[in-house]
Amino acid sequence: MAQETIGFVGVGLMGQGMAKNILDGGYPVMVIAHRNREPIDTLVARGATEAASLEEMAAACSIIHICAPGSPQVEAVVAGLLPNMQAGAVIVDCSTSDPSSTMKLAEILDAKGLHMADAPLGGTPVQAEAGELATMVGASETVYSRIKPVLECWAGAIVHLGPSGAGHKMKLLNNMLAMGYAAMYSEALALSNKVGISTEQFDSVIRGSRMDCGFYQTFMGYAVEGNREAHKFTLTNALKDMRYLESMADSVALANPVGNAIKNSFALAHAAGGDGPEDYVPHLVDYVAKRNGVKS
Known part of the structure; x- marks a missing residue:
């Protein structure tokens, strides 16, 4: 199987350390700017590439992480990614989101041959930097097996709880x-x-x-x-x-x-x-x- 290419939307307090650790794990990582350029520039200097748009990221990446404030923002990001996502691609929502929204997004993605996983975070920015976060995962067994090696780059404790929505x-x-x-x-x-x-x-x-x-x-x-x-x-x-x-x-x-x-x-x-x-x-x-x- 070809190596996964990882997209990361939301490289803020938690996301910057997570993306850094995915890079250190040997995966190609693509990031996208929002308001603060500093973490983007730092990650690009470490080997990440910068997407000019969500459309570009969707076309280039097979697993895309989202770290956003909440469900409205996650829904907007997914809407921006959806038209150009690779066949079989996975979205991993690391935000603390409304489970009902997560399950609805999972249905939308599934109908298009795509996948949704929720992997919200436990820990602090210091733990994110160290790769020692905890995460509770909602995903099918197949999707969980696929994303687990990537999660292990940034999480020290991973618990798979059930289907999409269970993690949230x-x-x-x-x-x-x-x-x-x-x-x-x-x-x-x-x-x-x-x-x-x-x-x-x-x-x-x-x-x-x-x-x-x-x-x-x-x-x-x-x-x-x-x-x-x-x-x-x-x-x-x-x-x-x-x-x-x-x-x-x-x-x-x-x-x-x-x-x-x-x-x-x-x-x-x-x-x-x-x-x-x-x-x-x-x-x-x-x-x-x-x-x-x-x-x-």
Whole structure:
């Protein structure tokens, strides 16, 4: 079988490291610019080629990764690729997308002899650079077997969960837990300070205890150390994911009061001004504190 040629749409915080690792794995990689030229120039200097358009990428690549903010953007990219895709080509959506959109795209692609896989990400930009992300995959067995060697270039942990959409369903469940931690930590810290226990005292008890975890440590990298980039995942994306989770719960008539509470915590922060590209999840602590008259 001829070597796969890999396209990559969305070489941002996560995508740049992923594309770099695919290059290092020996695959030809084609990238396309959006707003920021720096990662494109860096990847081209390492051996990637630059596509002038989605049409050019579609014609040249057999497996195309997409890292986009959400389903509307993924749908737009797929629409741009679709008319010129190679027979049997695969789209791998690494975004955190709405599973219902993913499954609809899979049907559209399948009708044209093409394939859809969802491989959303677990991890940070540092892990993306190191090739140590986790991914949860939705794809047929045949497509999964085909894309797995490429995924192994950028992921240290890969779990195949089922057909298209399964990866995105699991990613939303994962993010419900992660954003739930963020909402609880923010509220606990506000209450802690309100009753006279400092953030540093709070951290001295939780850190190293059974309540400690990797997410706690990156979150508290801001609350304790003031590192605004300790966990670079935006409040806007967190809110989007919790809205997707709510939609998924609604689709199976599941009551999800905890999920709704998490969503509302992020919605309040977003409405209060936490809607910028550098407003990250750990900054939720400031919005919860301010809402409660606490100096964070």
